[in-house]
Amino acid sequence: MRHGKKINHLSRKSAHRKALLSNMAISLITHKRITTTLAKAKALRKYVEPLVTRAKSGEVHDYRTAFRYLQNKEAIKELFQVVGPKVGARPGGYTRIIKLVNRRSDNAEMAIIELVDFNETMTSASNSSGESSAKKKKTRRKRSKKAANSEAVAETSAEAVADIQEVVEDVAETTEEVVAETQETATEAPADDAAEEADSNDEDKA
Numbered sequence: 001m002r003h004g005k006k007i008n009h010l011s012r013k014s015a016h017r018k019a020l021l022s023n024m025a026i027s028l029i030t031h032k033r034i035t036t037t038l039a040k041a042k043a044l045r046k047y048v049e050p051l052v053t054r055a056k057s058g059e060v061h062d063y064r065t066a067f068r069y070l071q072n073k074e075a076i077k078e079l080f081q082v083v084g085p086k087v088g089a090r091p092g093g094y095t096r097i098i099k100l101v102n103r104r105s106d107n108a109e110m111a112i113i114e115l116v117d118f119n120e121t122m123t124s125a126s127n128s129s130g131e132s133s134a135k136k137k138k139t140r141r142k143r144s145k146k147a148a149n150s151e152a153v154a155e156t157s158a159e160a161v162a163d164i165q166e167v168v169e170d171v172a173e174t175t176e177e178v179v180a181e182t183q184e185t186a187t188e189a190p191a192d193d194a195a196e197e198a199d200s201n202d203e204d205k206a
Helices: 014-031 038-057 060-070 073-086 120-135 145-205
Strands: 033-037 095-099 110-115
Touching: 014 033, 014 038, 014 060, 014 073, 014 110, 033 038, 038 060, 038 073, 038 095, 038 110, 060 073
Parallel strands: none
Antiparallel strands: 033 110, 095 110
């Protein structure tokens, strides 16, 4: 029984398995993305991520340790000069596994394993989504539909109140203008009456 044994032997002996993972790690470091079975991709992630962590420091001991696993000078150069500085700010999780459709021949589960920081499409999308989420107010609880509906109703009611206030202000201005005109006409009317009375008195005296 293999209780508690988490190593996937991949149906290979230890020497064959180490050679397989080493070659796959070299291909991943060189091409930044490879397609393989899901089981091999999960095993490769455990194999290659410690090497990427060592590439972040760039010390001589780390060079020798990585070369002991890969045995490829070009891959070591790419790992320490390109991959290491690129993922320097990332605290782990350097690879991404994306599941694909099963293989037609034997129905094996297929997957793509890639280095996270070298997929420009995903990184640009995540940065834009991060900026938009940062602009929004962060809450620990998820907003329910009722809360969203209440917010929409509150916004519409606020707009309606603003419109009503504008209408009221317009009506007040018009009423003030009408009152001023009526006052002017009221002051002009007594003066005209007084002038007419004076004219009539002069005529009577004559």
